[in-house]
Amino acid sequence: MTDRDVVPEDITEDTVTDAVVDSFAGSADPRLQALLSAVVRHLHAAVREVEPTIAEWEAAVDFLTRTGQTCDDTRQEFVLLSDVLGISALVENINHRKVAGATEATVLGPFHMTESPVRANGDSIDLVGGREPCVVTGRVLTTVGDPVPGASVDVWQADENGFYDVQRPDVQPAGNGRGLFTTDDEGRFWFSTVVPSWYPIPTDGPVGRLLGATGRHPNRPAHVHFIADADGFVPVTTHIFVAGSPYLDSDAVFAVKRSLVRDFDPVDDAAEAARSGVANPFRHAQVDLVVERAEPTAAG
Amino acid sequence: MTDRDVVPEDITEDTVTDAVVDSFAGSADPRLQALLSAVVRHLHAAVREVEPTIAEWEAAVDFLTRTGQTCDDTRQEFVLLSDVLGISALVENINHRKVAGATEATVLGPFHMTESPVRANGDSIDLVGGREPCVVTGRVLTTVGDPVPGASVDVWQADENGFYDVQRPDVQPAGNGRGLFTTDDEGRFWFSTVVPSWYPIPTDGPVGRLLGATGRHPNRPAHVHFIADADGFVPVTTHIFVAGSPYLDSDAVFAVKRSLVRDFDPVDDAAEAARSGVANPFRHAQVDLVVERAEPTAAG
Numbered sequence: 371m372t373d374r375d376v377v378p379e380d381i382t383e384d385t386v387t388d389a390v391v392d393s394f395a396g397s398a399d400p401r402l403q404a405l406l407s408a409v410v411r412h413l414h415a416a417v418r419e420v421e422p423t424i425a426e427w428e429a430a431v432d433f434l435t436r437t438g439q440t441c442d443d444t445r446q447e448f449v450l451l452s453d454v455l456g457i458s459a460l461v462e463n464i465n466h467r468k469v470a471g472a473t474e475a476t477v478l479g480p481f482h483m484t485e486s487p488v489r490a491n492g493d494s495i496d497l498v499g500g501r502e503p504c505v506v507t508g509r510v511l512t513t514v515g516d517p518v519p520g521a522s523v524d525v526w527q528a529d530e531n532g533f534y535d536v537q538r539p540d541v542q543p544a545g546n547g548r549g550l551f552t553t554d555d556e557g558r559f560w561f562s563t564v565v566p567s568w569y570p571i572p573t574d575g576p577v578g579r580l581l582g583a584t585g586r587h588p589n590r591p592a593h594v595h596f597i598a599d600a601d602g603f604v605p606v607t608t609h610i611f612v613a614g615s616p617y618l619d620s621d622a623v624f625a626v627k628r629s630l631v632r633d634f635d636p637v638d639d640a641a642e643a644a645r646s647g648v649a650n651p652f653r654h655a656q657v658d659l660v661v662e663r664a665e666p667t668a669a670g
Numbered sequence: 671m672t673d674r675d676v677v678p679e680d681i682t683e684d685t686v687t688d689a690v691v692d693s694f695a696g697s698a699d700p701r702l703q704a705l706l707s708a709v710v711r712h713l714h715a716a717v718r719e720v721e722p723t724i725a726e727w728e729a730a731v732d733f734l735t736r737t738g739q740t741c742d743d744t745r746q747e748f749v750l751l752s753d754v755l756g757i758s759a760l761v762e763n764i765n766h767r768k769v770a771g772a773t774e775a776t777v778l779g780p781f782h783m784t785e786s787p788v789r790a791n792g793d794s795i796d797l798v799g800g801r802e803p804c805v806v807t808g809r810v811l812t813t814v815g816d817p818v819p820g821a822s823v824d825v826w827q828a829d830e831n832g833f834y835d836v837q838r839p840d841v842q843p844a845g846n847g848r849g850l851f852t853t854d855d856e857g858r859f860w861f862s863t864v865v866p867s868w869y870p871i872p873t874d875g876p877v878g879r880l881l882g883a884t885g886r887h888p889n890r891p892a893h894v895h896f897i898a899d900a901d902g903f904v905p906v907t908t909h910i911f912v913a914g915s916p917y918l919d920s921d922a923v924f925a926v927k928r929s930l931v932r933d934f935d936p937v938d939d940a941a942e943a944a945r946s947g948v949a950n951p952f953r954h955a956q957v958d959l960v961v962e963r964a965e966p967t968a969a970g
Contacts, residue, residue: 380926380927380928380929381756381759381924381925381926381927382763383760383763383764383767386756386759386760386763386924387756387760389756389924390755390756390924393884393886394884394885394886395885396884396885396886397883397884397885398883398885399883402883402884403884404720405720405722405726406755406880406884408716408719408720409716409755410755410756411716412712412713412715412716412719413712413713413716413755413757414756414757414760415712415715416708416709416711416712416713417757417760417761417764418760418764419708419712420704420705420708421764421765422705422761422764423765424761424762424765424778424907426705427752427757427758427761431746431748431749431752434734434737434738434748435738435741435746435748436738437734437738438734438735438736438737438738438739438741438748439738439739439741441735441738441739446731446735448731448734448735448738449731452727452731455690455706455709455710455713456681456686456687456689456690456710456714457713457714457717457727458727459681459686460683460686460687460714460717460718461717461722461724461727462724463682463683463686464683464717464718464721464722465721465723465724467683478724580706583697583698583699583702584693584694584696584697584702584703584706585694585695585696585697585698586693586694586696607724624681624686624689624690625681626680626681627680627681628680629680
């Protein structure tokens with residue numbers, strides 16, 4: 371007599387997926403159960419389709435491990451992986467569906483790691499002194515065009531060499547290219563900066579090497595990130611892309627929307643330059659961000 | 671005139687998956703292209719099914735990041751994640767399909783991190799002096815029952831408290847519970863040890879907390895790991911489970927096969943105990959590992 375009879379049935383290739391999904395049945399959180407069950411079923415389907423060798427499974431484990439270990443306080447390699455696989459764009463598109471009428475959303479990206487310094491309208495976010503000054507003026511508006519006073523506008527961008535402050539702490543002070551603004555009574559915000567450059571996403575980590583191995587270029591078209599938020603509204607996370615930038619038609623992270631491309635017009639006006647505190651000539655972009663009212667909650 | 675017209679078409683919820691899959695078209699390695707395309711299509715399908723919120727996406731990124739950062743020289747949390755989601759069992763089952771006739775394979779597990787010390791047949795892998803000594807005798811055999819001399823047999827196991835050496839370096843010397851043996855002219859190997867305990871997988875990391883959040887117990891039935899390998903044969907990675915152990919019917923990593931459960935019989939034989947270098951009484955398990963011949967290569 372052996373106790374091996376307590377094993378009711380072997381778990382096989384055909385039954386393992388149901389066994390794993392069933393194992394979540396005791397979950398206290400039905401949403402967590404649904405999320406995990408979907409991920410397990412779809413990942414198992416991928417495994418069944420490609421039938422990875424043991425060596426390929428080990429390579430995947432190693433890749434994911436290195437991706438986690440490449441993350442630190444100023445670098446988020448898993449966001450980058452999500453971005454280059456189009457997961458971020460898909461999640462943004464799905465969530466944006468629910469706030470149609472607002473400015474189109476696009477991916478957060480991996481460089482929103484540090485808090486943007488609070489700045490006053492008219493401040494410069496260029497702490498270095500770039501070659502191509504730029505004035506950004508904008509408004510936060512409701513979907514019917516009313517101004518939204520007191521909205522927060524979080525801005526971050528690469529410099530004219532294509533690097534964020536956290537990537538080049540040797541040449542950029544912390545907070546360069548970043549600012550947290552508040553709209554005035556007419557819903558307006560304004561600041562000066564430099565025209566950002568297109569740039570490659572970091573290529574020295576696992577995700578960059580993955581792109582190299584698949585023959586993909588790592589480049590993103592020039593853009594400025596924005597998050598507009600106000601009490602009673604759905605926040606919008608988006609970019610404004612610089613019209614004419616290379617890679618608008620092949621963004622490495624699938625984030626370009628035509629509605630988000632803006633002209634950064636050349637301006638030659640010494641008086642206007644002086645008023646904005648920039649050298650003449652300069653560039654100018656107008657950025658209106660439209661936010662949708664949040665559904666009223668039970669409390670309000 | 672603006673250059674925004676260079677953006678041919680917005681990438682939408684409906685087109686992003688094809689756009690990502692198409693981006694791998696320039697891959698120099700068609701297998702890598704196939705693997706990535708399948709993972710992208712199935713992960714996108716999971717996202718479409720559950721429509722994660724931005725907060726849920728951020729939680730997933732954070733979970734994966736912490737999983738990577740929990741890995742070190744002696745801990746592999748991504749293997750553990752693959753194990754508890756049944757991915758490891760599925761991959762093993764798929765690969766084992768190709769060597770039917772051999773001892774059934776099961777998962778590698780996360781504790782095969784260090785090289786097992788080379789030991790001679792008859793050595794003990796219990797460097798601590800456990801309470802319940804055990805003699806393991808076995809053979810490596812072909813599928814027609816012929817002995818395989820000179821085969822390597824890599825063994826690793828938890829101690830009688832359910833911990834591997836790398837988990838408790840304070841009380842277990844490195845190499846405790848591990849040994850790399852070579853079969854003799856008759857295909858035999860033998861060693862002494864302690865009967866391993868069932869154990870919980872590590873619960874102090876992201877994967878253990880995930881199990882807790884889903885109401886799953888973290889326990890594995892008692893087992894000894896083996897990898898048998900010999901020139902000209904397909905290596906087999908497996909466990910031998912201790913008959914009568916708790917959790918044989920609910921292994922946290924879905925790895926139990928009835929064919930892998932063995933009686934660890936009580937033996938009361940002072941002469942035999944003396945010959946094996948263990949205290950009397952002791953336990954005894956017979957472990958035959960059957961390996962299949964590898965397909966001949968083009969060269970031979």
